[in-house]
Amino acid sequence: MKFLEYQVKERFRAAGVPVPDGRLARTPDEAALAAGALGPIAVKAQVPVGGRGKAGGIKLAKTAADAKRVAGEILGMTIKGYVVKEVLCETAQEITRELYLGLTLDRDARKPVLILSAQGGMEIEEVAETHPEAIAKLHPDPWRGPLAFEVRDLIFRAGLGPLQAQLTPLVVKLYALARTYDALTIEINPLALTRDGGLVAADGKLEIDENAMFRHKDLHGADDSEEDPLEAEAKRRRLTYVRLDGSIGVIGNGAGLVMNTLDLVQREGGHAANFLDIGGGAKAEVVHSALELLASDPQVKGILINIFGGITRGDEVAHGIIDATRDLHLTLPLVVRMTGTREEEGRRLLQEAGITPEATATAAARRIVELSSDPAR
């Protein structure tokens, strides 16, 4: 789950991480009021994607009239598919230096990693590529968290020794926030050094581990209704779905197998319309729901189902397929390849319903590419 900047900053503020004074505005008049109260402000589009500044979603306003005008420009804009419904109006900062402070997962170390750099701002990813030495890292012990001396060491390695007294508590607070919210990523970028020598979180990012949502049922993140409507629908159905740009709908179980199925479709000359993993142990209803989703996609000209059962049982999958083809009056070409746990039962059920499963994944990919490119259909 992702959060909008203002939602992240509410949490920063509550945790004692300094943020600029700000107000949320949903209309140009509200932005004008904010400027009246705060003085010169930055008007910032609230969308759950990066690159807002470059897209024209962040503008400065010196007066209330300015604020009304720029908010009028930004509200209603579309940035990477997201319509701007709210702007954050924040006291403009006199920034002398932009730092970076964040936490993410280091897969190779099998631990979260705290990252600090004296070269923050929009180009941080480029800095990481071209000047890795400008990025200091700390892997805190997962049981005790970062200790003060480890944090000081991180700060000195980042070349930020003179800011050590201010930075140390900030790093500790960020780590605590990450733990509190089960953050996959939490980031202050830029962490701004202002003219008066203070540090302030000029922007913030937070993404929560979906696997930990059972601990955070009270949290509401960014409204993702502006996402691809099929991806949003898939999320509602709790299906792991990614939209792609081809015409062959693909359903399978297990990320590796589904990715391999996409690769096979491409090898046979087709292009997948999506990645859809029904996961382990899927019941008939899940298969039904997955088929219903793909059948609603006008881009889909044929559907390939590739199941190799471990926890997933062939009979369950077969019931789902049979029920869905009946309920949805499915006329699209449908090719099934099924093997593994309760394979015989599943294949028998399918055959009784007039669906003949293919013997191998490659044969199934070839068949669906043939069927869905048939001009007679």
Next chain:
Amino acid sequence: MSILLTGESRVLVQGLTGREGSFHTEQMKAYGTNVVAGVSPGKGGTTHLGIPVFDTVADARRETGADVSGIFVPAPFAADAIMEAAAAGIGLIVCITEGIPLYDMVRARAFVVDAAAKLIGPNCPGLTTAGEAKVGIIPNHISTPGSVGIVSRSGTLTYEVIQGLSQAGVGQTTSVGIGGDPILGLSFSDVLRLFKEDPATEAVVMIGEIGGSDEEAAAEQVIGRSFGKPVIGFISGRTAPPGKRMGHAGAIISGNTGTAASKLQALKRAGAQVCDTIEEVVAAAGAALGQRSSAAHR
């Protein structure tokens, strides 16, 4: 011979009485696995599927001498189950559960390392030593005893390979699904080192996927350093668009590391034979064994 698991292994199942635990324990028993105990807190003293059930792993280990645990408990409790097994002195812990929160798993992994236990998974199909025993969910009928070792990050794709090999008459020693999560127990490198030392394993099939850099690390640190046995490599996700998360928390590409191209290149450079399809993997494994046996006869 084999790695990690044999017919002698004394297996306990955490979450035995649950739906998935029951179903797959029956399958494990049917395969010949020596399942000696189950653990379900509050159900100690009962029996389930003819297996004695204990309240704690420590009790189960003390009473039955269990040395391997298979974990089928729901995600919110799975990290705790892993640590309970490690604390009780279980040497090999196999966690099938999918969806364990990241921070839970980071802690559990550190705990397991401190206890000097081996962890396979989580979010994995487990392992099968062909013809002897299995812990996990790899379908029973697909494995055949032989001399190819398999290590894979995928679940279902592993089954494809095992079945393909068996149908081609190429048997396996042990097939290990290490799991698709970003925080794992044994890595490709760890399992490859075990295969290197196993006299019965004559060739190894390694099934990787996009994301992370474990395949690259294994290529550079193990396969490329006088591994001494043929390695056949395969990477899924070649056509996945960059930056898109493909189901596994693991299968995400960031920057230049973790792409299929980077992994394939690292494997080739290390001397592994890289294949484009599972059918090619099967053929290559068969050919590698043929060459080895004809070389041995000369």
